[in-house]
Amino acid sequence: MFPIEKIRADFPILQTKVYNKPLVYFDNAATTQKPKQVIQAISTYYEKENCNIHRGVHFLSVKATEAYEEARCAIRDFIGAKHAHEIIFTRGTTEAINLVAYSFGKKYISAGDEVITSVMEHHSNFVPWQQMCLEQKATLKFIPLLEDGSLDIPAFRNLISEKTRLVAITHISNVLGTINPIEKIIAIAHEKDIPVLVDGAQSVAHTTVDVQSLDADFYCFSGHKMYAPMGIGVLYGKEHWLEEMPPYQMGGEMIKEVFFTHTTFNELPFKFEAGTPNVEGVLGLHTAIRYMLDTGMDRIEGYEQELLDYATQRLLGIEGLKIYGTAKHKASLISFLMHGIHPYDAGMIIDKLGVAVRTGHHCAMPLMEYLHIPGTIRASFAFYNTKEEIDRLVEAVVTAKEMLL
Amino acid sequence: MTISEIEAEIVSEFSLFEDWMDKYNYLIELGKSLPVIDPKYKTEQYIISGCQSQVWLHAEYREGKVVYTADSDAIITKGIVSLLIRVLANQSPKDIVEANLDFIDTIGLREHLSPTRSNGLNSMIKQMKLYAVVFQQKYGERS
Numbered sequence: 001m002f003p004i005e006k007i008r009a010d011f012p013i014l015q016t017k018v019y020n021k022p023l024v025y026f027d028n029a030a031t032t033q034k035p036k037q038v039i040q041a042i043s044t045y046y047e048k049e050n051c052n053i054h055r056g057v058h059f060l061s062v063k064a065t066e067a068y069e070e071a072r073c074a075i076r077d078f079i080g081a082k083h084a085h086e087i088i089f090t091r092g093t094t095e096a097i098n099l100v101a102y103s104f105g106k107k108y109i110s111a112g113d114e115v116i117t118s119v120m121e122h123h124s125n126f127v128p129w130q131q132m133c134l135e136q137k138a139t140l141k142f143i144p145l146l147e148d149g150s151l152d153i154p155a156f157r158n159l160i161s162e163k164t165r166l167v168a169i170t171h172i173s174n175v176l177g178t179i180n181p182i183e184k185i186i187a188i189a190h191e192k193d194i195p196v197l198v199d200g201a202q203s204v205a206h207t208t209v210d211v212q213s214l215d216a217d218f219y220c221f222s223g224h225k226m227y228a229p230m231g232i233g234v235l236y237g238k239e240h241w242l243e244e245m246p247p248y249q250m251g252g253e254m255i256k257e258v259f260f261t262h263t264t265f266n267e268l269p270f271k272f273e274a275g276t277p278n279v280e281g282v283l284g285l286h287t288a289i290r291y292m293l294d295t296g297m298d299r300i301e302g303y304e305q306e307l308l309d310y311a312t313q314r315l316l317g318i319e320g321l322k323i324y325g326t327a328k329h330k331a332s333l334i335s336f337l338m339h340g341i342h343p344y345d346a347g348m349i350i351d352k353l354g355v356a357v358r359t360g361h362h363c364a365m366p367l368m369e370y371l372h373i374p375g376t377i378r379a380s381f382a383f384y385n386t387k388e389e390i391d392r393l394v395e396a397v398v399t400a401k402e403m404l405l
Numbered sequence: 406m407t408i409s410e411i412e413a414e415i416v417s418e419f420s421l422f423e424d425w426m427d428k429y430n431y432l433i434e435l436g437k438s439l440p441v442i443d444p445k446y447k448t449e450q451y452i453i454s455g456c457q458s459q460v461w462l463h464a465e466y467r468e469g470k471v472v473y474t475a476d477s478d479a480i481i482t483k484g485i486v487s488l489l490i491r492v493l494a495n496q497s498p499k500d501i502v503e504a505n506l507d508f509i510d511t512i513g514l515r516e517h518l519s520p521t522r523s524n525g526l527n528s529m530i531k532q533m534k535l536y537a538v539v540f541q542q543k544y545g546e547r548s
């Protein structure tokens with residue numbers, strides 16, 4: 001039995017009422033809620049341990065530095081990286097991708113080169129490449145989708161050319177829920193020695209990720225989508241890429257020696273961590289990972305798939321409702337529309353019934369254009385959600401439909 | 406009727422509603438009955454930016470008054486536009502520019518709109534007033 005009662009009790013915000021109704025939180029793909037263990041870790045840090053790291057020799061500084069570096073090792077183990085120094089702390093997925101777009105782009109991409117991404121990307125894994133390509137006079141190419149919202153792999157093979165320098169692809173679509181065959185994509189790209197960056201923002205919280213067995217060159221994710229605080233994220237990069245790439249931001253921490261005329265840079269991972277880092281975020285992330293591992297990644301995945309199956313079946317029972325993204329391998333989120341109803345109208349009424357869903361383009365405007373829709377209503381589940389909550393969603397959707405049609 | 410008279414009328418209509426459900430149902434009804442805009446104005450040029458759903462607004466000047474037509478692909482948005490049109494249509498540019506539209510807060514419309522929608526509401530009002538400003542400049546103070 002999945003210990004759902006115990007888990008729910010760990011997330012204080014789930015007791016909240018909105019519009020006098022118990023909150024049903026189905027916007028987990030935007031950000032997840034935090035267990036009290038994570039909240040506690042942050043306050044303990046400020047109550048007992050706060051200190052700047054890597055700088056002082058005094059007691060607190062040494063302790064805080066140790067905790068910070070322990071977290072790095074825990075993350076290395078969590079995603080199966082080879083070295084702790086391949087783990088770079090960033091503000092989130094967005095900053096991780098921008099770092100690679102800037103540093104990798106600067107060094108390896110020049111006029112006439114090509115980068116491949118897909119039409120299903122979040123703006124975070126789209127705009128940085130688009131702008132970098134514009135800057136370097138390179139071309140950005142897009143993997144198209146099949147009818148069910150999965151990537152067209154043969155088309156991907158055809159996009160690869162002698163000029164391809166990088167493939168940047170999401171592991172799980174934040175709109176369609178599709179789990180992309182990342183291992184296969186990486187293997188195809190590696191046949192031609194093309195590195196692959198994976199946007200893992202939607203995956204790390206829901207499934208076990210092993211960057212070494214995937215053989216990913218870069219893997220990015222955000223703490224706040226995996227029960228950790230906002231403002232902390234991770235860039236994993238293979239050692240040799242990170243060694244070769246120039247630094248992204250300049251400042252304290254990332255230097256070895258500074259002279260009036262030049263500077264030598266610090267070694268990995270510090271070379272990419274300029275300035276005072278988000279220590280509370282790192283400690284919170286470490287605690288969140290512990291929480292997930294204690295719960296068990298396999299159990300989380302199994303339970304969330306159960307929720308997905310139940311919600312899919314219940315929502316499809318509503319006449320005129322269409323689900324966008326019906327790939328065989330899907331994460332626990334559902335995008336849908338009702339015939340003749342604008343998603344904003346429905347979203348507004350569903351919200352008033354105490355169910356938090358997201359409506360709109362979900363930061364994937366190119367995908368909306370590709371699908372010819374104005375947006376979708378998206379319900380995304382976490383392991384603290386229940387089937388009873390899904391029943392409330394279904395009720396709310398039916399009410400919205402009755403009011404709006 | 407003057408702008409403030411119409412506002413008062415809307416406020417008293419909304420005071421009859423028990424809860425937000427009734428208010429929404431009313432907005433939906435209004436949305437459904439908003440007179441259609443001439444399709445030639447449903448183009449990029451007439452879209453109000455800042456709204457999450459698409460809103461098209463057109464205005465013309467007729468005998469000292471401003472005549473608005475509008476449409477939206479979302480029905481609740483359409484209901485809100487229709488309220489604004491009811492208040493501001495067939496008024497003089499000067500009165501439109503000076504209207505402070507307190508009824509929006511009085512009937513609790515803003516609190517029921519998510520911030521993005523509330524921005525959309527502000528954009529709508531701004532655009533309607535902008536038309537009035539232009540007509541005022543074009544046709545002089547007598548308007």
Ligand SMILES: Cc1ncc(COP(=O)(O)O)c(C=O)c1O
Nearest residue numbers: 092093094122124174199201222
């Ligand atoms: C697939 C995907 N990539 C990237 C991001 C951006 O993450 P963040 O805003 O935490 O940087 C998100 C967040 O919505 C996402 O879903």
